[in-house]
Amino acid sequence: MREHTLEPITPQEAKETYLDERENARYATRRTIEDVVELFVEWTEEDGIENMNNIRGRQLRQFKNWCQNTSDNNTVSLNGIMSAVRRFLVYCVEIEAVYPSVPNKTPIPNVPDDEDVSDEKPSDELVEAALDYLETHEPCSRRHVEYRLIKELGNRVGAIRAIDVRDVDVEEQVIRLRHRPERGFPDERGTPLKNGTDGQRHQNISRGLAELIRRYLNSPQRHDVEDKFGRKPLLTTENGRPEITTIRRDLYKLTRPCEFSGECPYDRSIDTCKATKSRYASDCPSSHSPHPLRRWSIEHQIESGEPKDHLADRVDVSVPVLNKHYDRRSEERKRKHRLEVLEKIFDGYGDPEATIDAGELVEMFLNSDGTVDTEALVEYNADREDSASTESKAEETETAKEQSEQGTEESPPEDQATFDRFSDGFTSPLHPVLVPVFAGIAASGQMLRRLRREFGALTSSPGTALRPSRGRVLKGATAYTLFVGLIAFNLVNLGLVPSGVL
Structure with a gap:
């Protein structure tokens, strides 16, 4: 057979062989392929093209114009359609149905960098109002669990549909997502994850969500059934595991x-509005599918200071995707988030009182491999802010209680050293005993500043972690040892610790 000789084949036949070739594609991918290729075949029938050999660049441009004129596809959608058609044509080259140059003639619209970024998401008020409604009127319902799973974890619909009862440990507060794309039944799929086995992950959940799931599992509202593969799904209908369309409809409603x-809010009559009917719920201007709620959840977690490398694993997207599609913070807000980390580590940034003592810093936030645990740092910041007012009130209450019980302030034990007793024993600030004490304090301050500089070198960019060189590790360890030694020296000079102990 001569090169570029084509074999006649109808568009319908080419479609069927292509779908057979892509039979093992992921469910969502296969659905997209079927929809696009079916659309292409529909156009060929309407245009009177009965042989794929006749497809050229001109015909492909006509198909693109037809897609634009017969639907409301935007640039992003049209880009996806034409890209899928091009992959179909590449296959057609392999089976000698079109010429090798045809796929490269497919007109694929360019999508501006900011046009494929959707900002659609519910408002904070709507998110909380819907949750309040569920907690009041539908507690422990399937819809309640669906909503909390997306709101708290930012999961895709396919991921929450995939959860089995065995995947949830309410005691450990964890959900283990697994890719299970079983086949074997016509028109019945298993529970694949979007990114296959790469999308498998373990997710921590809050005590509130764990308790909600526990109550849902014991609720008479839940149907204790198995799916067609003999698995026990977490979310159920009377017929088994809910379809993705069912969960979408739940959220739209x-x-x-x-x-x-x-x-x-649109001055419509609720009695006559079409969108009040379940099948038309998506027609309501304020209704949302699950994805905008997922967007709200991811943006909320970013805004709360969750490190992106941790969040990327949690919601199964890459850090570049988080930056492009989900980080909607202003540059000023990003700066303030970085400042919250800087002021904890370095002198001279933000609130001076927020800077953490070097010893505490190493113990709390330095990993065994010499990297900085930024997540622990963020949690520390949040915990301090939440507990500040509570601790202040508790101290005031405790002090008032002690004074009322004792009547007078209790004196310290005779053998307990206090600053007043220590200072009363000397009549001159130049007493010889104070010289080594002040010298030790000054030297300790120098060591502390040196330790901070060494620690700062390990975290030159907020949110990153660098492995230190051996020389830097030795210098840091030496500085820390000297720092601890000087503290011990001061304690001995003050008489707070007997010299024999050290």
């Missing part, structure tokens, strides 16, 4: 304002 507030 829930996020209508008339559903959780009984009012319509």
Whole structure:
């Protein structure tokens, strides 16, 4: 057979052989392939093209124009359609249905960098109002669990549908997501994850979510059933595991304002509005599919200071995708988040009182491999802010209680050293005993500043972690040893610790 000789084949036949070739593709990918290739075949039938051999660049441009004129596809959607058609044509080259140059003639629209970034998400008020409605009117329902899983974890619909009862440990507060793409039943799929086995992960969940799942598992509202593969799904319907369309419909219905507030912000009559019917819930201007709620969750976690490398694993997207599609913070807000880390580590940044003591810094936030645990640092910051007012009130209450019980302030034991007793024993600030004490304090300060500089060198960029060289490790360890030694020297001079102990 001569090179570039084509074998006649109808578009329908080419479609069927291509789908057979892609039979093992992931479920979502196969659905996209089927939809696009079916659309292409529909166009060929309408245009009277009965042989794939006749497809050229001109025909492909006509197909693109047809897609634009017969639907409301935006640039992003049209880009996806034409890209899928090009992959189909590459296969057609392999089976000698079109000429080798044809795939490269596919007109694929360029998508501007900011056009493929969707900002659609519910408002904070809507998110909380819908959750309040569920907790009041549908506690421990399937829809309640669906909503909390997406709101708290930022999971995709396919991921929460995939959860089995055995994947949840409410005592350990963890969900283990697994890729299980079983086959064997017509039109029945297993529970694949979007990124296959790469999307498998263990997720920590809050005590509140764990308790909600426990109550849902014991609720009479839940159907204790198995799916067609003999597995026990967490989320159930009376017929087994819910479909993705079922979960989407649940969210569309829930996020209508008339559903959780009984009012319509668009001055529509609730009695006659088409969107009040379940099948038309998506027609409500305020209703949302699960993905905008996922977006809200991811953006909320970023705004709360969750490190992106940890968040990327949690929600199964890369850090570059988080930066492009989900980090909507202003540059000023990003700066303030970085400052929260800087002021804990370095002198001279932000609130001076927020800088952590070097010894505490090493113990709390330095990993065994010499890297900085930024997540622990963020949690420390949040815990300090949350507990500050509580501790202050508790101290005031405790002091008042002690004074009322004792009547007078209790004196310290005779053998306990205090600063007042220590200072009363000397009549001159130049007493010889004070000289080594002040010298030790000054030297300790120098060691502390040196230790901070060494620690700062390990964290030259907030949010990153560098492995130190051997020389730097030795210098840091030496500085820390000297620092501890000088503290011990001061304690001996003050008489707070007997010299024999050290």
